[in-house]
Amino acid sequence: MSDVLRHKRELGRQGRLLSPGGTLESIHVSPNTRSVWHMDGGKSGNATCLGCHDAPCIELKEQNFDLGGELSAFPGDPSQEVCPVNAINWKEGGETVEIDNERCVGCGLCALQCPYGAITLNVDGTAKVETDDLDHVTVPAETGTTHTQAKKQGSLSASGGHFLTNLPEIIAALNDTQTTRLVRNIFLSCGVAANIRRKGDTNVRMDGLLRFPSGQIGVVEIETSPNVLESPRALLEDIAVLHNRFGVPMPEIVPVSVISSFPNVRVEYYQVIDDIENVLGIQCRSLTLASLFILGWHFRSLEKMPDDLFTTTSGSTDLLPSLKELIPEMPDLEPYLGAYRPFK
Ligand code: SF4
Ligand code: SF4
Structure with a gap:
């Protein structure tokens, strides 16, 4: 654990510890407003920070990015930090956490x-x-290690908001380490175990590995610049390594390009993906960061990657139908050009 995280933990342990004064049945989340707790007995109230000492908002559990079996050997980023830009910390005294708005990218x-x-x-x-x-819905607590499993409903933000509409520019301003953490942590938030290589680690070529709840193994290439053409080619090399050295059966491997936005229709990216599928029968998927955040912000899990989800072809690339399958209520509006489909 880093010194920063150790310090955060110590601060947290000194502070107060609360729990909801009843069993949480669900949590309703709405854009730009406080979440509401719905508790047993019909009680409800505005959500508030409990000062939980393990602070899952600051620090991930190590086991979240252990993919198990042979894949545990993958040399991923060991950082447990949730925030890619280190903008969340314990408040002095450790009672609650606070956000540094100067750093926060939203x-x-x-x-x-x-x-x-x-x-x-x-x-x-x-x-x-x-x-x-506000509603006096908390009581003092002695331990805080077992958290509620109450489901969140609603969405953190629909398809607009500052982060989503400005995502390519925000990502372009992050350094490699921050981008790695952002990508790993949004996969984790979508229920997918993820381990992403530290940039500069030359022991392994592929950018990252995923384990979907279905058991499928994803191999990931991340390209947040407009230069995405190399991504499907690199995925082919990654598949060979994953099959040959890690022993993952070919049918279980899902190759995924994580990109900021789709390139212009005339870029060869789409044709290369078609070629790979036609010649080798391997279907590369494209996930824009916008689509991953839309899923996460609506509290949806990416349980499995069936053949028809997040596919890319030269004739008909559009992620909206795949997203709608998982989030029927989401708005159709593309948050920025290239978020769901190539721009002309
Ligand atoms: S904000 Fe952090 S410390 Fe507060 S309740 Fe949430 S996870 Fe716990
Ligand atoms: S919203 Fe993102 S950038 Fe802001 S504090 Fe939370 S994790 Fe960090």
Whole structure:
């Protein structure tokens, strides 16, 4: 554990510890407003920070990115930090956590990890921790290691908001380490075990590995610049390594390009993916960061990757139908050009 995280943990352990004063049945999350707890006995109240000492909003559990078996040997980024830009910390005294709005890019990853819906996104795109117990729904607690499994409903933000509409520019301003964490942590928030290589680690060629709840293994190439053409070619090499050295059967492997936005229709990216499928029968998938965040922000899991999900072809690339299959209520509006489909 890093010194920073150790310090955060120690601060947290000194502070107060609360729990909801009843069994949480569901948490309703709405854009730009406080989440609401629905508890047994019909009681409800505005969500608030409990000061839970393991602070899942700050620190991930190590086992989240252990893919198990042979894949545990993959040399991924060991950082347990949730926030890619280190903008969330314990407040002095450790009572609650606070957000550094100067650093926060509004990705919502901390909010997705908080089991209690105590973090929301402001209209200006930064995150906010709710700390006052307006409705007197908390009670002092002695331990805080077992968290509620109450399901979150609603969405952190629909398809607009500062982060989503400005995503390519925000990502372009991040360094490699921050991008790696952002990609790994949004996969984790979508229920997919993920381990992403530290940039500069030359021991392994592929950018990352995924294990979907279905058992399928994903191999990942991340390309957040407009230069995405190499991504499907690199995936082919990754598949060979994963099959030959890690022993993963070919039918279980799902090759995934993670990109900021789709390139222009005339870029050969689509044709190369067609060629790979036609000649080798391997279907490369494309996931834009917008589509991953839309899934996460609606609290949906990417349980499996059937053949018809997030496919890319030269004639008909459009991620919206795949997203709608998982989130029927989501708006159709593309948050930025190239988020769901190539621009002309
Ligand atoms: S924001 Fe959420 S996860 Fe973080 S300490 Fe508060 S209640 Fe716990
Ligand atoms: S919204 Fe994202 S950038 Fe802001 S504090 Fe949370 S994790 Fe960090």
